Amino acid sequence: MSGESAGGRAKGLKQASALGLVLAAAATVVWSGSFVTSRALHDSVPPVQAAFWRWIVAIVAVAPFAAREAWRQRALLRRHLGFVTLASLLGVTVYNTLVNQAGLSTSAGNMGMIMAASPVLMAFYERLGGRRLGARRTLGMLVACAGVLLLVSKGSLAMDFATGDLWMLAAALSFGSYSALLRRKPDGLGGLAFLFSTFVLGALMLLPVYVVSLAVQGGFEPTTGTVGPLLYVGVFSSAVAFFAWNKAIALIGAARAGVVYYLQPVCVALLSFALLGEATGVMGVVCMVLILGGVMLGAGRGK
Numbered sequence: 001m002s003g004e005s006a007g008g009r010a011k012g013l014k015q016a017s018a019l020g021l022v023l024a025a026a027a028t029v030v031w032s033g034s035f036v037t038s039r040a041l042h043d044s045v046p047p048v049q050a051a052f053w054r055w056i057v058a059i060v061a062v063a064p065f066a067a068r069e070a071w072r073q074r075a076l077l078r079r080h081l082g083f084v085t086l087a088s089l090l091g092v093t094v095y096n097t098l099v100n101q102a103g104l105s106t107s108a109g110n111m112g113m114i115m116a117a118s119p120v121l122m123a124f125y126e127r128l129g130g131r132r133l134g135a136r137r138t139l140g141m142l143v144a145c146a147g148v149l150l151l152v153s154k155g156s157l158a159m160d161f162a163t164g165d166l167w168m169l170a171a172a173l174s175f176g177s178y179s180a181l182l183r184r185k186p187d188g189l190g191g192l193a194f195l196f197s198t199f200v201l202g203a204l205m206l207l208p209v210y211v212v213s214l215a216v217q218g219g220f221e222p223t224t225g226t227v228g229p230l231l232y233v234g235v236f237s238s239a240v241a242f243f244a245w246n247k248a249i250a251l252i253g254a255a256r257a258g259v260v261y262y263l264q265p266v267c268v269a270l271l272s273f274a275l276l277g278e279a280t281g282v283m284g285v286v287c288m289v290l291i292l293g294g295v296m297l298g299a300g301r302g303k
Contacts, residue, residue, distance in 0.1 A: 057234020092202025106164025112268025
């Protein structure tokens with residue numbers, strides 16, 4: 001009986017691991033599209049306004065499924081208000097605003113490549129927390145990271161960052177910190193309640209800056225070219241992708257999900273080429289092979 005029980009537990013862990021990897025990959029692919037839309041909106045919607053309306057759309061999309069659960073868990077949310085507020089600040093208010101700001105002066109391809117720095121921070125936080133990464137995962141992370149560095153530097157390893165690249169690096173640091181923080185989510189706090197609460201708090205923290213942006217820059221014209229991308233980032237890149245990513249981290253941890261996140265530069269490069277005409281080149285293909293190889297190596301479990 002004990003052998004059957006152990007076998008059942010092993011099977012359950014394997015299934016949870018596979019589901020976590022699939023969810024992490026799904027979130028990564030969807031977020032890749034958001035970098036392309038941020039770049040596409042750079043000359044029509046001010047960054048803060050794009051971020052604010054993204055979260056308004058996300059709140060409306062998630063509310064029918066999550067508002068009741070958040071209300072039932074309001075006492076737990078109040079008890080852990082500091083944690084929820086910090087997660088909202090890092091993952092909602094700061095991260096996506098910085099992404100939109102970066103889109104003003106750097107390419108979608110560079111945005112996706114630089115975001116690949118965030119898994120390094122996720123792994124660093126997990127190591128500080130006492131979790132061993134293992135030789136296989138560490139090697140996979142290093143191989144993927146090498147591919148990203150070669151891609152950003154176009155094979156020269158000379159880091160010549162534009163202003164937008166620096167904004168994107170700050171966004172990567174914010175997202176990596178948010179992802180590591182998710183491992184400390186209070187027990188009993190439902191995923192939907194947490195997601196809805198962070199969206200609402202994040203939008204509220206953005207509201208004063210949004211008002212200033214309206215006064216200084218004026219509003220934007222709601223056309224198909226502006227509303228369509230905002231609906232995409234609000235529904236898919238926010239509601240769907242954040243739920244999938246948060247669930248993936250709960251199942252497999254930030255460091256392991258972070259290895260899958262290295263797929264993002266590949267996805268962004270392909271999308272930016274198809275939709276924006278940003279070329280990749282031979283070096284880009286070589287680097288993508290390195291990134292994919294690193295992900296395959298690091299995402300799996302050792303014995």
